[in-house]
Amino acid sequence: MSAEVKTQAPETVTVEIDGRAIEAPKGASIIAVADEHGIDIPRFCYHSKLSAPANCRMCLVDVEMGGRPAPKPLPACITTVADGMVVRTASERALKAQKGVMEFLLINHPLDCPICDQGGECELQDLALGYGRSVSRFVERKRVVKDENLGPLIATEMTRCIHCTRCVRFLDEVAGTSELGAMFRGEHTEISTLVGSGVHSELSGNVIDLCPVGALTSRPYRFSARSWEMLSHPGVAPHDCLGSNIDLHQVRGTVKRVVPRDNEAINECWISDRDRFSYEGIYSAERLAAPQIREGDTWHTVDWQTAIEAAANGLRDVVAQHGGDALGALVSPSASLEEMYLTARIVRALGSDHIDTRLRRGDFRDGVAGDGFPGLTGSIAGLEAVDAALIVGGYPRHEQPLANHRLRKAAIRGGAIMALNPRGFDWNIDLAVDAVVPAGEMARTLAAVVRAVAGRTGQAEPEALAGWIGDEAPDAQATAMAGHLLDADNAVVLMGGLAEAHPAGAELRWLAGRLAAMTQTDYGELTDGSNAAGGWIAGAVPGRRADGQAASGLDARAMVTRPRRGYLLNGIEPEHDHFDGAATIEALAHADCVVAMAAFDSPALRAGADVLLPVATLGETAGTLVNAEGQWQTFAGCAKPQGDARPGWRVLRVLANVLELDGFNYQAPDEIHHEIRAVAGEAKAATPTADGAPTPQPVEGMLRVGWPAMFGGDPLVRHAPSLQASVHAGEAVVEIAPEDAERLGIAEGDSVVVEQAGVTRTLPARPSDQVPAGSFWLAAGLVHSEGLGGLIGPATLRVDGGGE
């Protein structure tokens, strides 16, 4: 196309596609304009979210410009529309070109759709029906390509590959890992890593959806169903605070797979591997199949009636003997809004305000915000438009992979993404500032940034600042961070998991709040679990009831450090899902009555609980999750609950009925939903206040620093075997600064004994220059890292066998 665009209105042009006059933005490709207007052009390599290499040639169309036809058909994916252009997508010449391309593509493609997992949902199969010949003219041998092991999530059948390179471009442009390439040449081209290193991106599963043929398919789902026998149900992914939209595909009540559901405002057309493959946990052998009650040291399987009565009696006895104050509830931050609300109502009806969903929080000095839920004051989609972002204590790449994707897009656009963390991470974002400081220094570093902002803008700095940094002048790094935030028109300060678990987290939140206010940027918390905002709205926090009334209960940490007589647990595994696993196990062991609603059975749960109530998990129950920007996303149940499991809201309703509490006669979860709506009203994300500056609290001595690994954050992912077989899971490793390793005489692979809160664990060690001296990194949610003390907290470390 050499025709120059001559138009008076440079923003839009008028083109004619298949006889229809269409106004289109200048610079758009023909295929994008056609897609928008429902005109179908066949394609394999083109994808609206990826660059267009024009290498499959399937989208060839007839183009005419100024009455002169182009000498040959042009690829619609890289030909841009121009004023007066006439496009024919199905003219004789276009069709002939498309059919010719199809014939070439089918030369090397196996014709064995009946044994291919993609059969029935294959773009090549679909287009071959329309554009292919009924009989192949090709009689020579077809090429064969050896399969490569890309890891436990993606199955390969590379002989089927048609070299569209969507997977290569996705990993390059979206995932930022560039793990695959088009190796060799021509007929011998193979999509591969060449060196067998596998594909480990946190978004790797999306290549399965992108692959137009059966070359890359889902390994866990492989050969377990056919696309046409499955029913699709909309759902919401329950693993991070974005609430990515998903479709669950089900056959006769069994979830076979999870795929993304397009939602430009949240997950675009992607989902993380965690959201895609966690469904395997539904069918884990460790599902709690039936209600259990303990008598002495023996467990009995009982019917629901008996179990609920035992639970009600146990809780009633605790309250009768010790008062409501003796009761506490620990609720998963990923429980549904309805379950949180019912749990809070039950606990409060029994006379206790001790309920919390902020289970991994390390510092509660700042209490519960009165003006809004923890989350983003801006939008999720808005993260890709920021000019600057400061992430305080967080690694969104593993915590909220698709928030990280938005920030990566911002960085590619030229935005300055900065991080302040107690360890270095393997970012796929080119960070403008990567501040790695010892955990105990984080508040001081943040205070220095606040001072740098005050210095540059001439604003008065908060009086409390001196408590952290005396009269020290900010260093170059702090000045640079302040500069990026001040120079940006649109910036955000984001708090991540390591700020949540930080023993001086209240200080970090207060300082970040001041920083946001002084630089006029947004403040946001990328919260733990999938419904932290819902916890606030439903009143499942100690400081606030659903109707907005203030309350004063014990927070999640206080509930285990000042043990209660009775506990109600919902959706948690005590050794994994609390800031301080050791204290939680201890507190449960000494309680008179522990009622646990759980989807999964575990020795730790049996050690602590007295009544186990099996509840439904992903796909088996209905509910609402509120994401970080405050979207209420409701989903319905579509799969049959395993064993005797029941939806959590139903269990809570029956429990309340047996406890003879008023107003629990809900027939369906949407009744609860509407009631919460009516009680809670509209809410916005909390904005930090200038009041109540927390007093700096020194964090000293050897520190364990950790946060759940990507596939260790909740019971469902921990029971998903394919995710657990990936490189992101497995046995915990102690990462230690090289200078500390030398001081303690620790070499790579040595066993070290970690001691935290009286619990010892022997684990392999790895010196790493990503970890600052004075602390060691030990992720939670991995094999052997459960049941230790605080996620960030004092610990000792010694070489195994040395110095008892």
Next chain:
Amino acid sequence: MSHAEAALTEGLSKAEQAEIDQWLARFPDTPDGRRSAVIPALHVVQHNSGGWLPRARMDAVADYLGLPPARVYEVATFYGMFDVEPVGRHKVNICTNISCMLRGADDIVEHVEKRLGISLGETTPDGRITLKREEECLAACAGAPMMLVDEAYYTDLTPEKIDQILDELE
């Protein structure tokens, strides 16, 4: 091709970095510009690694140019002049493209295969000669049939001439 006594198996030597820097100076100092230096950099590295490109050496090039390793592997596998598997001490490339084919390249290939006892794409058991597969036009059609041995062209080949050339290879 000269073979360094101890072929390098990892990292880039100072001399190699200096040579690659000379190439980098000819391209814009942008990520795409640096990518332009991949081919010359691979030549430099292959020359010092026994005529082929071990993975660690390709990774070193990727690291030096600031590219993901896969982008370097793609280039290394695309071009016939790079090898990513170990090769013999000498690489014999017989052109089989159209001019040479019309002038009897197929007979030449057959003769060489018989003489060395190996097929195209294989290396003699003593590790002396690798016969490269599918060598494309080397732009010396006037002297067809021709071949490239390491870094030298030989034209107007006959079986006798080839025997002499091969015998002289150590």
